Amino acid sequence: MPTKTTTAPAPPAAAVAADAHWAATREKLRNRNRPIVALTICDDLDARITLESARHALRRIKAEAEDHPDDKTNQAGVTAAEAAVAEAQEAYDAASIVLRFQALARLELEALKKAHPATEEQAEDGHDLNVETFGPELIAAASVDGMTVDDAREYLDTWSEAEAGALFNAAWNVQEAARMDLGKG
Secondary structure (H helix, E strand, C coil), X not given: CCCCCCCCCCCCHHHHHHCHHHHHHHHHHHCCCCCEEEEEEECCHHHHHHHHHHHHHHHHHHHHHHHCCCCXXXXXXXXXXXXXXXXXXXXXXXXXXEEEEECCCHHHHHHXXXXXXXXXXXXXXXXXXXHHHHHHHHHHHHECCCCCHHHHHHHHHHCCHHHHHHHHHHHHHHHHCCCCCCCCC
């Protein structure tokens, strides 16, 4: 004979509202910031190579230090390599441009998508959006730094395909960023 399962009745709304734990949780949820991603552009090839070389040297010396923990020379090498990475990072940062993009509110993103439907030809190719018009609008709307639609359109039209793709992807991918874990309760 199957067992009968019953669900517990929901607690009264007033009791839930008065629950200090839930009130604190609600406050935290209301104060969350939407995700932000950064796109770093560095045209200084020397700065990029120097930073990567310094990082590689640090990884190598750290591995050596782990293999020989009693060797003081390796420990000094780690310290020197860390300083070299810090110096190279500082030079890289000084030569770089950082563009930041924030996830839009869900309803704002949906409205933006609806405002840029695919053309007939794009729809036949399986696209839902008109990327030519949606891309600059999304980039500008998601930009934390105040990039305009005209700026975004110019960059998408004049940068290399890979760089224009990276710009669009930074603004698009942050829309799908999730900072949650679904676990057992």
